[in-house]
Amino acid sequence: MNWGAIDKYAKSLIKEAGHRIRVSFYTNISVDTKASANDLVTNIDREIEQFFIERITKDFPEHRIVGEEGFGDTIDSLDGVVWFLDPIDGTMNFVHQKRNFAISLGIYVDGVGMFGYIYDVMRDDFYHATRGEGAYFNDERLPRLENTPLSEAVIGINAIWVTPNRYVEHEPLIELVRSCRGTRSYGSAAIELAYVSSGRMDAYMSMRLSPWDVAGGMVIASEVGAVSSTMTGEPLSLLGQETFIVAKPGLQQHILKHHIRLK
Amino acid sequence: MNWGAIDKYAKSLIKEAGHRIRVSFYTNISVDTKASANDLVTNIDREIEQFFIERITKDFPEHRIVGEEGFGDTIDSLDGVVWFLDPIDGTMNFVHQKRNFAISLGIYVDGVGMFGYIYDVMRDDFYHATRGEGAYFNDERLPRLENTPLSEAVIGINAIWVTPNRYVEHEPLIELVRSCRGTRSYGSAAIELAYVSSGRMDAYMSMRLSPWDVAGGMVIASEVGAVSSTMTGEPLSLLGQETFIVAKPGLQQHILKHHIRLK
Known part of the structure; x- marks a missing residue:
């Protein structure tokens, strides 16, 4: 080939x-x-x-x-x-x-x-x-990403995930929104993956994405040292809808451990 | 002059x-x-x-x-x-x-x-x-804006206002987020006012803005028929920090009436 x-x-x-x-x-x-x-x-x-x-x-x-x-x-x-x-x-x-x-x-x-x-x-x-x-x-x-503490992180998360929903407990996410430097929501998973990859945001997450939303961006993110996973920390199967987070490595661990409680 | x-x-x-x-x-x-x-x-x-x-x-x-x-x-x-x-x-x-x-x-x-x-x-x-x-x-x-029902509206609101805060009850805002077509957050009041004025969003709101954040955008929004006010529906004083909403007229009324309960 x-x-x-x-x-x-x-x-x-x-x-x-x-x-x-x-x-x-x-x-x-x-x-x-x-x-x-x-x-x-x-x-x-x-x-x-x-x-x-x-x-x-x-x-x-x-x-x-x-x-x-x-x-x-x-x-x-x-x-x-x-x-x-x-x-x-x-x-x-x-x-x-x-x-x-x-x-x-x-x-x-x-x-x-x-x-x-x-x-x-x-x-x-x-x-x-x-x-x-x-x-x-x-x-x-694009340079390799350096880690950022949560207090200085800009996080891509839509307001909908901070309201009661069927996928995840919203209270720990309220704490996330209040602990980070700021949140943004652009309405395109691909653009948000591109923003994390280029250091414009430090993390992006969603509770329901499809393989075509993230497959391209995950390759880019991986090359700059960002970690992509489901909300249980597993690699994506890319065979159906899944939860999703991409972030600088320490930040991904911190968010999964302290702010994600799946239903 | x-x-x-x-x-x-x-x-x-x-x-x-x-x-x-x-x-x-x-x-x-x-x-x-x-x-x-x-x-x-x-x-x-x-x-x-x-x-x-x-x-x-x-x-x-x-x-x-x-x-x-x-x-x-x-x-x-x-x-x-x-x-x-x-x-x-x-x-x-x-x-x-x-x-x-x-x-x-x-x-x-x-x-x-x-x-x-x-x-x-x-x-x-x-x-x-x-x-x-x-x-x-x-x-x-820019053309004059036509009204949009809440169910088809894209609303600029930061996730922070959907969490407990000192300015506004967040529960009615949770309902707003769940009733509209989608939310966005760009992190610049001026750009969000420009987006409402150019029909790219239908409303934008924040609980704490300063005169310089909105004074320019309010003139632009007004010329296309959008309404700017505080969260009590009053004109802004432009003399200090205030609550703020800009929206197409029917939508502004609807949001103030059903989704804003100031503390």
Whole structure:
């Protein structure tokens, strides 16, 4: 397998998809809902996913593709080469803001993340990494992260997790919000993973994410020394919805130990 | 008074200050804390405020200037012309992220907001308005806002206000977070006011803001039909720290009535 060529191929596909998304703002965008009234999807999410899948299946027929909109494969193992794609991560931002969304792509081989890409389309910010070769923000190498105490940490957490919910006790999370330097919420797991990887936040967490939300970002985060896991501290299976935290290593341990009590 | 000239003057000052801030990233930035460990200030906040104040006092000696860093005037009335300046709104983002902060400026005459400016420095996004003449995002006129039901609203609220705090009962705010389409938190009141004004969010609120955080944004928001008030529904005094909400009109009424119970 010529991995360098696959890396170039993936980058060029993502840039072309980004261009298509920017052009889409001059067309009619139709918004539907999926699992719930706040789970939005548009014709553009679908068209961009189909664009990726048509190209990848033609050029790499033996690879499998898992995409948010369901045009790809359903998998029950990570054997072989699997592409995890979110054509528009942060669809609510895409619809309401026309910005603050990203294309997220991760390429895994037998369960090991080889390539990760996050493209913040409207900022034209491209985060990417190759396993063992470091992570980049545009053309700039991202430095390894140094640890930060909780009192100086900026944490990506949505307010919803600080309210009673079915996944986690919210009281210890109230303590987390009150103990850190500040919280942010951007509405795109991919962008928040990119922010942790580039040192703009110190941790990001959510109680329910899908493989395509995090697969690309996890490769990037890993190359700068951030730790990704479920809320029980296990590696993600990438086979279904899971809890998720990415953080600088000491901080991840501290948060899991003191602020996470799963229901 | 030649108001058109003052508008041009203010715009050019803000652009020059933005340039100085961008250049500052190539110098040493020293970070101090103010009222609390999470209330950050840097030498750049101070230098930029002094840059504005030196220019404005020289060119408009009869105007008063109220700035976050305290180099300007202390006021106990809004008589005459008052400039409300936050040289870097979102200092924590400036320090941690090198982005997502803004210069915020409002020019008031006898308590009436005449000009409002918000400059998202790193995106190079400039929001501005003149009373009675509409609001602009860069060179594009911002449309008047249409109302949005709470169930479809994206609301800017920091997770801290959904935890027990000294200003407001947090339980009704938990209900707000669970009833809206989604919440975001960007860590800059000016940027969040700009987002409401440009339709990217439907409301933004905080329990403790200073005049310089909101004075510029309120002029912009008003020109697109958004309502700004304290949490009791009163106009802001702009003479000290206050509670604050800006929203599309029906939404502001709904939130105040059903989700705000001040302590």
